[in-house]
Amino acid sequence: MSYDFDLFVIGGGSGGVRMARIAAGHGARVAVAEERFWGGTCVNVGCVPKKLMVQAAEYGHWAEDAAAFGWDIRKGAHDWAKLAAARDAEVTRLSAIYGRLLQGAGVTSFDARATFEDAHTLRVGDQRITAERIVVATGGRATRLDIPGAELGLISDDLFTLPALPKKVAILGAGYIALEFAGLLHGLGAEVEVFHRSPQVLRGFDNDVRLCLTEAMTAQGIRMEGGVNATRLSRLDDGRILLSLSNNGMRDVDAVFFCTGRVPNTEGLGLERAGVKVAEGGAIPVDDDHATNIPxxxxxxxxxxxxxxxxMATAVGHALADTLYGGNPRRASYENVPTAIFTSPPVGTVGLGEEEAARRGPVDIYLTRFTPMRHTITKREGMRVMMKLVVCQESQRILGAHMVGEDAAEIMQGIGIAVRMGATKADFDRTIGIHPTAAEEFVTLRTRTRVAGVTADAAE
Incomplete structure (x- = not known):
């Protein structure tokens, strides 16, 4: 059968665009459809604008710190509109680059919604298009809690359209988006309180990371309350919002952010017409080669x-394009993926946390906490560093590395290479530290803090 395209990608985010470009470079006839904005969530309402706002908040902290180093810098009022204009200009620039990259690669792009009519046919805007292979790369979307008055609350996308800084903010959630928003809004001058139903923040992360970040944020003046749910939002006469809580508490605030999770963006794609199975919650199950139940x-x-x-999406898209069209079958590994949380202070992590590693067998834990050089001078609260290595006791391979502290994201990128390559504790010990830096602590940890994962029989 003759098709309009060899490959059609639904979604113009980072993963979809990379997949399309690489496949076209291998000679495939490729098209991409994007209904909202090129570059997807990350470029437009996610990683990029968020980090710019995190950096804006850091300047306020640095202005306050400057006096300790002899600078007469006065921290004035923050200009939200000026920040928003600069942020939006950068987002527009980056989003346009995605379109140019596709054009340069010879990819046909559609500014339209694409939905399935059958397993090889898509409705793209008002056109009917066929493709031999189809890739769904539509990302995820933010959700609100199912409570009365939820429509009065904001989702993460809404941060980037606010006309002014809300002075008093309630954030619902305990994941990385909730904590990043708490840090940047607090840094820009808002009064922030975080409510989460779980006892601790950052479910799935190393426990020392969770505890240290909570301690740091609390020390900076962000109020954290766990074990509590939001039950209702109501509009007050003055236009503010009344947040009701499961512990019978109430807060009147200027804004409530729902940072309570994201769901796969599969609703309305017509996947059932193509025979593609969808899991409860909307995710599309795939095999190790990212094929659905329809090959x-x-x-x-x-x-x-x-x-x-x-x-991760970008790496998978590249690998899949090489596999299907480049004569180079390969897979992007989901193991030992470094990542960061741009809180204040930030978190960097790669590999296994202590709790998960200990379930697999005995591990040696190396942990240190200290005040970094800058803040021995500034005395700023909540900026202590935590560094941790999780080491397999038998092989001495580094199973995980974790950091809470300034520059954690930059440091962890390099550590991630070592962990991905299978470095051992001895390899770290043989590496000469760069002095004076916080990073050198990762290669000067000599005293084992504790052993975890030893069974009762082994201990006897």
Missing amino acids: HIFAIGDVTDRLNLTP
Whole structure:
């Protein structure tokens, strides 16, 4: 059968665009459809604008710190509109690059919604288009809690359209988006309180990371309350919002952010007409090669709900294009993927946390906490560093590395290479530290803090 395209990608985010470009470079006839904005969530309402706002908040902290180093810098009022204009200009620039990259690669792009009519046919805007292979790369979307008055609350996308900084903010959630928003809004001058139903924040992360970040944020003046649910939002006469809580508490605030999770963006795609199975919650199950139950239909990125990180989606898209069209069958590994949380202070992590590693066998734990050089001078609260190595006791291989502290994201990128390559504790010990830095602590940890994962029989 003759098709209009060899490959059609639904979704113009990082994963979909990379998949399309590489496939076209291998000679395939490729098209991409994007209904909202090129570059997807990350570029437009996610990683990029969020980090710019995190950096804006850091300047306020640095202005306060400057006096300790002899600078007469006065921290004035923050200009939200000026920040928003600069942020939006950068987002527009980056989004346009995605379109140019596709054009340069010879990819046909559609500014339209694409839905399935059958397993090889798509309705793209008002056109009917066929493709030999189809990739779903539609990402995820933010959700609100199912409570009365939920429509009065904001989702993460809404941060980037606010006309002004809300002075008093309630954030619902305990994941990385909730904590990043708490840090940046607090840094820009808002009064922030975080409510989460779980006892601790950052479910799935190393426990020392969770505890240290909570301690740091609390020390900076962000109020954290666990074990509590939001039950209702109501509009007050003055336009503010009344947040009701499961512990009978109430807060009147200027804004409530729902940072309570994201779901795969599969609703309304017509996947059932193509015969593609969808799991409860909307994720598309895939095999190790990212094929769905229909062999010529694939899914990549957050829509699979496997590891929802932009670089992961990009790597998978590249590998899949090489496999299908480049004569180079390969897979992007989901193991030992470094990641960061741009809180204040930030978190960097790669590999296994202590709790998960200990379930697999005995591990040696090396942990240190200290005040970094800058803040021995500034005395700023909540900026202590935590560094941790999780080491397999038998092989001495580094199973996980974790850091809470300034520059954690930059440091962890390098550590991630070592962990991915299978470095041992002895390899770290033989590496000469760069002095004076916080990073050198990773290669000067000599005293084992504790052993975890030893069974009762082994201990006897």
